[in-house]
Amino acid sequence: MEDQTSFKNICRMSAGEFEMILSLIGPTIAKRDTNYRSTISVHERLAISLRFLATGDSFTSQSTFLKYESKVSRIVLNTWLALNKEVQKYIQVERLLFIELYSLIYFHF
Numbered sequence: 565m566e567d568q569t570s571f572k573n574i575c576r577m578s579a580g581e582f583e584m585i586l587s588l589i590g591p592t593i594a595k596r597d598t599n600y601r602s603t604i605s606v607h608e609r610l611a612i613s614l615r616f617l618a619t620g621d622s623f624t625s626q627s628t629f630l631k632y633e634s635k636v637s638r639i640v641l642n643t644w645l646a647l648n649k650e651v652q653k654y655i656q657v658e659r660l661l662f663i664e665l666y667s668l669i670y671f672h673f
Contacts, residue, residue, distance in 0.1 A: 575611055576618040585647070586610055592646040604639065612636060613643035 568579065575582055586606060593610070595603040604612075615621070616636070 575614045577614070582610065582614075588650045589643070589646040592649075593643050604635065609639050609643050613640045613647075616640045617644065 571579055571582075577585075589610070590606045594606050597603050617640075
């Protein structure tokens with residue numbers, strides 16, 4: 565029970581909702597390991613992005629919480645773009661909202 569509460573506190577959604585979103589955008593945000601480094605999992609990528617979008621904390625704050633300081637902005641941007649593309653199949657997102665969120669994510673340091 566405590567794990568579910570802390571998960572919901574971090575991601576602002578239930579584990580089932582998280583998995584549903586992950587099934588939609590997981591293949592798009594997945595990266596491959598290289599000989600030099602292992603990748604950040606799709607679960608972590610989505611959690612980092614949801615945490616940022618839900619709280620509006622700075623990337624620095626997010627990176628200290630999740631230990632990926634130099635990659636947080638790129639992870640959030642790529643995940644949000646994949647999520648936006650998938651959501652547009654179901655609902656119409658106004659262009660102005662897209663531009664505002666893109667600039668928030670891209671220029672938020």
